[in-house]
Amino acid sequence: MSVAVFFYNFKNKSGLFDLIKNLDPTKLWQIRVNEYNARTLEQNSKIHAILNDISHQSKHLNQALDIDSWKRLCVKQFADDCIEQNIPRLADYWRNNSVKLIPSIDGRSLVALGQQTREFPKYVAAGFITWLEAYCVNNNIELHDNYVFDEKYYN
Secondary structure, eight states: OOOSOOOOOGGGHHHHHHHHHTSOTTSOOOOOOOOOOBOOHHHHHHHHHHHHHHHHHOOBTTBOOOHHHHHHHHHHHHHHHHHHTTOTTHHHHHHHSOOEEEEOTTSSSEEEESOOGGGOBHHHHHHHHHHHHHHHHHTTOOOOOOOOOOGGGTO
């Protein structure tokens, strides 16, 4: 029996105990516990609310873009800004998880490869939210999001 990933939270308290109880007692087992550090659902909602406001109020190269296009543009700029300003932890994260442009298979266009927001650790999502809010202030984009400052978005 092998378990690659097991998430323990208040919804499945007994799941971890059941897993351990059912292990073969004649074998040696190594159990490692790590904090699950992915971005939260609240952070994801906040990111998408801000990107929605950007997509409805802003243009890039005189073109209106959808949320996913703005997300790609903003993630790339956020990564570049973190590296350029050498922001602790975030610069290292982006040096190891860079977004790259490569030619398409037929060579007629460019394709962006790299990090997606669903893979952000909490601290990167928190930094991205802060960057998005600053971007909106600097570009006169009104945030219609009814979120007020709450630590759950930044921790």
